[in-house]
Amino acid sequence: MANQRMLGFVHTAQRMPDKRPATERRQDFAEIYARFSDERANEQANRCSQCGVPFCQVHCPVSNNIPDWLKLTSEGRLEEAYEVSQATNNFPEICGRICPQDRLCEGNCVIEQSTHGAVTIGSVEKYINDTAWDQGWVKPRTPSRELGVSVGVIGAGPAGLAAAEELRAKGYEVHVYDRYDRMGGLLVYGIPGFKLEKSVVERRVKLLADAGVVYHPNFEVGRDASLPELRRKHVAVLVATGVYKARDIKAPGSGLGNIVAALDYLTTSNKVSLGDTVEAYENGSLNAAGKHVVVLGGGDTAMDCVRTAIRQGAVSVKCLYRRDRKNMPGSQREVAHAEEEGVEFIWQAAPEGFTGDSVVTGVRAVRIHLGVADATGRQTPQVIEGSEFTVQADLVIKALGFEPEDLPNAFDEPELKVTRWGTLLVDHRTKMTNMDGVFAAGDIVRGASLVVWAIRDGRDAAEGIHAYARAKAETPVAVAAE
Numbered sequence: 001m002a003n004q005r006m007l008g009f010v011h012t013a014q015r016m017p018d019k020r021p022a023t024e025r026r027q028d029f030a031e032i033y034a035r036f037s038d039e040r041a042n043e044q045a046n047r048c049s050q051c052g053v054p055f056c057q058v059h060c061p062v063s064n065n066i067p068d069w070l071k072l073t074s075e076g077r078l079e080e081a082y083e084v085s086q087a088t089n090n091f092p093e094i095c096g097r098i099c100p101q102d103r104l105c106e107g108n109c110v111i112e113q114s115t116h117g118a119v120t121i122g123s124v125e126k127y128i129n130d131t132a133w134d135q136g137w138v139k140p141r142t143p144s145r146e147l148g149v150s151v152g153v154i155g156a157g158p159a160g161l162a163a164a165e166e167l168r169a170k171g172y173e174v175h176v177y178d179r180y181d182r183m184g185g186l187l188v189y190g191i192p193g194f195k196l197e198k199s200v201v202e203r204r205v206k207l208l209a210d211a212g213v214v215y216h217p218n219f220e221v222g223r224d225a226s227l228p229e230l231r232r233k234h235v236a237v238l239v240a241t242g243v244y245k246a247r248d249i250k251a252p253g254s255g256l257g258n259i260v261a262a263l264d265y266l267t268t269s270n271k272v273s274l275g276d277t278v279e280a281y282e283n284g285s286l287n288a289a290g291k292h293v294v295v296l297g298g299g300d301t302a303m304d305c306v307r308t309a310i311r312q313g314a315v316s317v318k319c320l321y322r323r324d325r326k327n328m329p330g331s332q333r334e335v336a337h338a339e340e341e342g343v344e345f346i347w348q349a350a351p352e353g354f355t356g357d358s359v360v361t362g363v364r365a366v367r368i369h370l371g372v373a374d375a376t377g378r379q380t381p382q383v384i385e386g387s388e389f390t391v392q393a394d395l396v397i398k399a400l401g402f403e404p405e406d407l408p409n410a411f412d413e414p415e416l417k418v419t420r421w422g423t424l425l426v427d428h429r430t431k432m433t434n435m436d437g438v439f440a441a442g443d444i445v446r447g448a449s450l451v452v453w454a455i456r457d458g459r460d461a462a463e464g465i466h467a468y469a470r471a472k473a474e475t476p477v478a479v480a481a482e
């Protein structure tokens with residue numbers, strides 16, 4: 001029953017509360033991420049009605065040809081299904097694992113709309129592509145001819161890597177610079193391993209290296225080179241640096257020990273799972289084991305924090321969010337997973353301060369009433385007078401969202417134009433910024449978004465760069481000057 005429920009065979013309304021201890025329930029979650037059997041993949045693929053307007057495809061950011069690869073899977077033609085699947089997506093088995101399908105392809109499946117539960121598109125995508133890796137069908141995309149022109153990519157997240165793979169396949173010499181020691185961006189240091197195994201990211205990173213992409217780890221642009229220096233070295237530069245400035249809370253007691261930023265907590269957990277020794281984990285400051293944990297925020301990062309804390313052996317895990325369940329930004333599926341694992345949600349509650357002497361002991365909070373909708377259509381949170389309460393906490397994790405860093409300053413390129421939110425301004429047709437030959441893609445353009453959108457942007461930016469470099473090559477003087 002539990003497996004069937006997780007695989008989407010049972011409609012949500014039929015879900016029964018799972019009374020088993022959290023440790024046992026977690027084993028079921030491991031099973032969802034385990035391989036589909038051939039029969040299950042076939043059964044799900046067969047459920048596709050091959051409808052005239054494929055709403056799933058329309059709502060997939062990379063426009064995956066979902067009906068075609070479902071049909072091929074249902075006919076047992078898996079290698080062809082793989083060919084179709086990888087034609088539009090550089091990291092299909094990653095998207096199959098971590099796309100919020102309930103908001104994208106599966107949420108728009110007509111079978112879902114008819115209340116019979118969507119075809120589990122993401123799981124089939126994962127199945128097809130994991131099979132392709134097992135069978136040795138996935139090969140490095142080496143170019144048929146070298147163009148003798150190099151492109152620099154700043155940032156090895158999904159946007160930078162998707163662009164790098166596309167450009168390398170076209171024949172460019174591609175150099176990827178990243179300030180981290182490992183390539184993958186948030187795929188490796190943000191998203192927890194229970195959602196996306198690190199080996200799955202590593203094999204993709206290696207595949208690109210095998211195709212000839214050159215990595216420069218521990219290379220921070222702004223410290224180890226400026227943007228003008230990289231522009232002199234490469235015909236074009238792609239900025240795909242993501243957004244990393246964490247939103248903070250200023251309230252009495254916010255400087256106490258054990259109040260930490262979500263990404264510090266998750267990065268540490270990911271490093272430890274990769275075998276690194278991290279002092280802050282060893283000394284307990286970034287480790288939830290044996291603690292009462294409170295996570296502030298209601299997005300997907302908050303969900304990753306609560307679920308990581310459960311796995312680290314926290315005594316209790318609570319999530320404080322100022323709006324209600326239906327208004328939270330995170331995926332409803334993630335919330336359901338967290339609840340089933342034992343996380344307690346305190347809806348319509350906002351932190352006002354923290355108690356403790358040197359280290360936090362509690363979060364002081366107030367209840368929130370959701371008032372009339374503002375201009376954006378969202379109800380305005382209003383504090384309910386006299387509703388103060390305190391939640392016990394030995395570790396508070398702030399998951400309040402991310403903003404872009406000040407790139408023009410950091411990159412020593414004051415002319416680089418940004419929007420009023422600090423994201424890079426690009427021409428959306430070409431992905432070029434206001435600086436000649438400098439392109440941008442992923443979260444640094446959209447603000448905090450999704451892996452699949454970063455892939456889409458990276459692919460589009462590669463096309464923009466290719467068109468730009470070709471135009472330059474047709475102007476011999478300009479090319480010679482590079």
Ligand SMILES: Cc1cc2nc3c(=O)[nH]c(=O)nc-3n(C[C@H](O)[C@H](O)[C@H](O)COP(=O)(O)OP(=O)(O)OC[C@H]3O[C@@H](n4cnc5c(N)ncnc54)[C@H](O)[C@@H]3O)c2cc1C
Nearest residue numbers: 155157158159179185186221241242442443449450451454
């Ligand atoms: C905790 C968490 C969980 C998430 N879970 C999901 C999920 O389940 N599903 C989903 O679709 N999306 C998820 N997201 C969002 C998703 O990870 C991002 O939208 C996506 O990774 C953005 O890709 P990117 O390539 O633009 O940037 P990133 O993945 O952030 O990569 C940017 C890279 O640039 C490097 N960099 C930055 N500045 C410099 C510099 N000056 N010099 C050199 N290198 C630099 C960074 O080190 C990093 O490696 C999650 C995000 C977070 C934070």
Ligand code: SF4
Nearest residue numbers: 060095099104105122
């Ligand atoms: S890439 Fe994401 S949205 Fe597109 S089909 Fe796959 S899981 Fe669905």
